[in-house]
Amino acid sequence: MDKTRLKYLPSHEWADIQGDTCIVGITQYAVDQLTDVTHLQLPAVGKAVSVGQPFGEIESVKAVFDLNTPVSGTVAEKNLAVEKDPSIITADPYGKGWMIKIKLTAGPMTEHLLTLNQYEKQLAEH
Amino acid sequence: MANLRTPLFDWHVAHKARMVPFGGWDMPVQYTSVIDEHTAVRSGAGMFDVSHMGRLSFGGAGALDLIQMVWTNNAATMKEMQVRYGLICKEDGGTLDDVLVYRWSYGWAMVVNASNRDKIVAWLKKQMGPLDVQLQDQTLDTAMLAVQGPKAIDFCAGMFDADPSKLKYYFALPTRYKGSNCVVSRTGYTGEDGLEIMIKNELAVELADELLARGVVPAGLGARDTLRLEAAMPLYGHELNESMNPVQAGLSWAVKMEKEDFIGRQALCDAIQNSGKQPQRIGLELEGKRAAREGCQIQAIEGSPIGTVTSGSYVPTLEKSIAMGYVQPSFAHAGASLIVDIRGTLTAAKVVDLPFYKRAK
Numbered sequence A: 001m002d003k004t005r006l007k008y009l010p011s012h013e014w015a016d017i018q019g020d021t022c023i024v025g026i027t028q029y030a031v032d033q034l035t036d037v038t039h040l041q042l043p044a045v046g047k048a049v050s051v052g053q054p055f056g057e058i059e060s061v062k063a064v065f066d067l068n069t070p071v072s073g074t075v076a077e078k079n080l081a082v083e084k085d086p087s088i089i090t091a092d093p094y095g096k097g098w099m100i101k102i103k104l105t106a107g108p109m110t111e112h113l114l115t116l117n118q119y120e121k122q123l124a125e126h
Numbered sequence B: 001m002a003n004l005r006t007p008l009f010d011w012h013v014a015h016k017a018r019m020v021p022f023g024g025w026d027m028p029v030q031y032t033s034v035i036d037e038h039t040a041v042r043s044g045a046g047m048f049d050v051s052h053m054g055r056l057s058f059g060g061a062g063a064l065d066l067i068q069m070v071w072t073n074n075a076a077t078m079k080e081m082q083v084r085y086g087l088i089c090k091e092d093g094g095t096l097d098d099v100l101v102y103r104w105s106y107g108w109a110m111v112v113n114a115s116n117r118d119k120i121v122a123w124l125k126k127q128m129g130p131l132d133v134q135l136q137d138q139t140l141d142t143a144m145l146a147v148q149g150p151k152a153i154d155f156c157a158g159m160f161d162a163d164p165s166k167l168k169y170y171f172a173l174p175t176r177y178k179g180s181n182c183v184v185s186r187t188g189y190t191g192e193d194g195l196e197i198m199i200k201n202e203l204a205v206e207l208a209d210e211l212l213a214r215g216v217v218p219a220g221l222g223a224r225d226t227l228r229l230e231a232a233m234p235l236y237g238h239e240l241n242e243s244m245n246p247v248q249a250g251l252s253w254a255v256k257m258e259k260e261d262f263i264g265r266q267a268l269c270d271a272i273q274n275s276g277k278q279p280q281r282i283g284l285e286l287e288g289k290r291a292a293r294e295g296c297q298i299q300a301i302e303g304s305p306i307g308t309v310t311s312g313s314y315v316p317t318l319e320k321s322i323a324m325g326y327v328q329p330s331f332a333h334a335g336a337s338l339i340v341d342i343r344g345t346l347t348a349a350k351v352v353d354l355p356f357y358k359r360a361k
Helices: A028-034 A080-084 A087-091 A116-125 B009-014 B034-043 B063-070 B114-128 B201-213 B221-230 B265-273
Strands: A013-018 A021-026 A037-041 A054-060 A064-068 A073-078 A100-104 B018-022 B025-030 B046-049 B054-059 B083-089 B095-103 B108-112 B134-137 B142-148 B172-177 B180-185 B194-200 B280-286 B297-299 B305-315 B320-327 B337-342 B345-352
Touching (some): A037 A080, B009 B018, B025 B221, B054 B063, B054 B114, B063 B108, B063 B114, B095 B114, B108 B114, B142 B201, B180 B201, B194 B201, B221 B320
Antiparallel strands (some): A013 A021, A073 A100, B018 B025, B046 B142, B054 B134, B083 B095, B095 B108, B142 B194, B172 B180, B180 B194, B297 B337, B305 B320, B337 B345
């Protein structure tokens, strides 16, 4: 996975935008922070999701976190394997650990998303 | 005010712990993974820095009288070197803290919760009156390490002048580590066999290094919480607080009405009479793996609110989502089907007997 091709949210979701589809997952940093993922809640296929709203949640032994939507659209596909076994996310967050595919609404806003450089800068400042 | 640091702070950081504020201290929440650390304690042995816990000593002819006055359990029937659990309550029965009391040949000691240390020291001084008691807070001069798990005693073999395998459960022994005085106590907060070691600050790092070299796994507050939850041990600030009395918390076994008067006695007598009217602590097993967290509402099957979750987590040994909470007494019986509102999702739950987990003897 070429991480420079991805866009990022400050809340540690990555977005892989290809044409009118966006694949969404969480970053290695998020995985390192979570360590023990016990539960993942993903939206149903066909559900409308919008920027600024959570599309699901991820839970570790200690706490639960919202998964934030990077681009508005409708859920075209969800990764049933990770929903069943969230440890896949820990093992391969940028590959087999993807969560949902969003079919973008026309003219999606992406200016709020960070480049890899910007995201890594934020991590360094953290 | 900056948080306090235990003598093992640098040791935790060097061993890649994630540090968090807890009860006025910076403490390790985990080193590698809560699940791995939890499992190490259930199958082998783990070590916890519990230096944040308050360690108080009592000398003087009035020490027993003071402890009897403020404590729900009976200190007069304790043998030398025995350790006993009990509560410190207000006049109205509300719980100020849950503590361990130690009886020595030369005096008494008490281990209190970190977040309650200042409050309890002030309370003791206020109740002391004219009694001849020398109360000393030794928390900042000493460290405390808990070694917990089925192999804890074996891993510690030969470390101390005395042999801790000879100690009975809930007994403690003053002994020496590397020539320096320490106390080894067969107690813990995990539901496993094990020791709690109180030692001078200067030897804390050496002790932690030796335990690590012997195969004891460092474990943080995260695992401590899931372990005590499986063992259904109350955590002050969650299952216990000043508006909750020990009777409704299911701790009547640690309240001794047959001893002389103590603060809160009348209120607790009333609480026993009225136990059918007060919310009761219960254990819940939930469907699925989602955790019920503190504050989640507990409902009857038809949807009426009947209580609140005080602690909950997905727990590694039982591989289930479990919780403790308080509900109206008519629902507080094993087998009752209830509902927990987990952030808007109504989740089926069943009342179960406590503890959730009990070690094989």
